[in-house]
Amino acid sequence: MNRLADWTRGEAAIVFQRCAGCGATQYFRRAFCASCGATDLQEHRASGEGTVYATSLVCRAATPETKAHVPYNIVLIDTDEGFRMMAHGDNDLAIGDRVSARFVQFAGRLVPCFAKASQPDKTERWR
């Protein structure tokens, strides 16, 4: 399987897998499809577009590296490709906001950080 680098490996990208057998998408990388067990998976770069599912502004961190960043917003994003991911987000994000990803430095690593999309999607994609 062709493995694409993503932010977990230092690359400014969000990558997901799609199963050629059942069509399921998954975000946590595995050598098999967690839905059907097939090993025929394709890796894709995600568009970085999505909708905010949940947010939590972290004001109390536990390590010197992360304490330097407080407050920082931990968000769950429902991506346009159909998987959910955890990321950082601008502090003004609200549930239901349409968002786009950029990449920022956090505690010595590159992490995805979502901001309100400049051109809001008119279609009500959510709920």
Next chain:
Amino acid sequence: MSYITGVGLTPFGRHEGSSSLDLMSQAASLALADAGLQRREIDGILCGYSTVSPHIMLATVFAEHFGIQPSYAHAVQVGGATGLAMTMLAHMLTEAGVAQHVLVVAGENRLTGQSRDASIQALAQVGHPDYEVPLGPTIPAYYGLVASRYMHEYGLTQEDLAEFAVLMRRHALAHPGAQFHDPITVADVMASKPVALPLKLLDCCPVSDGGAAFIISREPTADVRVQIRGCAQAHTHQHVTAAPALDRLGAEIAIARAKAATGIAISDVRYAAVYDSFTITLAMLLEDLGLAKRGEVAARVRAGYFSCDGEMPLNTHGGLLSYGHCGVGGAMAHLVETHLQMTGRAGDRQVRDASLALLHGDGGALSSHVSMVLERTR
């Protein structure tokens, strides 16, 4: 059939100089005395884990330390659900005749044995090592995410959540072993330091030292009998990123299985012991379990429904939020208190009727669930 024949609980808070094994031993001694059993009569040991003193074989470490050579022993790890998961296993082991008396024990010097930062860091590791932990979330953040979504979908407010912190504190005031004895108000909760919004400091359980133990037996050892009527589990995911929708979480699945296994209905329940690592955990689980209708929990807590003299007394020792949270032993305190209530030994906290109790534990980020029904028989 199996019975909870003895319970033991240390005060929670600071136990300067006590190790995890010390706290486990204290709690185990109390439980043995309560059951009227000797060490040599214990033939099964189940224990939790200690983040302060991790060990790959904690059950035999404890057994040797305490002076027991059991015929069955190992540790169990399901996060906050561990205490009830061990009780469920002990129930099955005694029913199957594998053991006559199983000692279930946990204890940890989580407050004085390591820094608060180390505790927060250790617990955050329940997150995904590649896709979550590098982002710097904490356990409060995992639950803060869930809280934001639950509030969005069901209209719960931060003031609603604060009511649960106030209730747990009010209950703790009547228990000398509780970590906190200062009354708090909704305004105090609202004004407390932000931790992982919408959760603030008083929405979060503390880090504590403490220990808890009980003995599950095939036959009762006293006239007032607390029987394990039945129990069930559900495990839908590990990481909050992979959690199902709010209306498909494990608590609803576990309680449905427990109801099917026991034949009881929620209307039969007289006392509730529900995991309360955060105010949102408690509010959600009460609704998931059917102890309040969806969207009704805030009105019920304000009306005194869950108070000691209410229709459904809840965590009358103060719960994790105010009795304290020492890891696995934290949620075991809920069962100890339930046992005291069911056997009429809860003193000033005694409720009118605790003849049938529902207990529920949750581990991880609402990942692992155990529902259990206890019944007093004679």
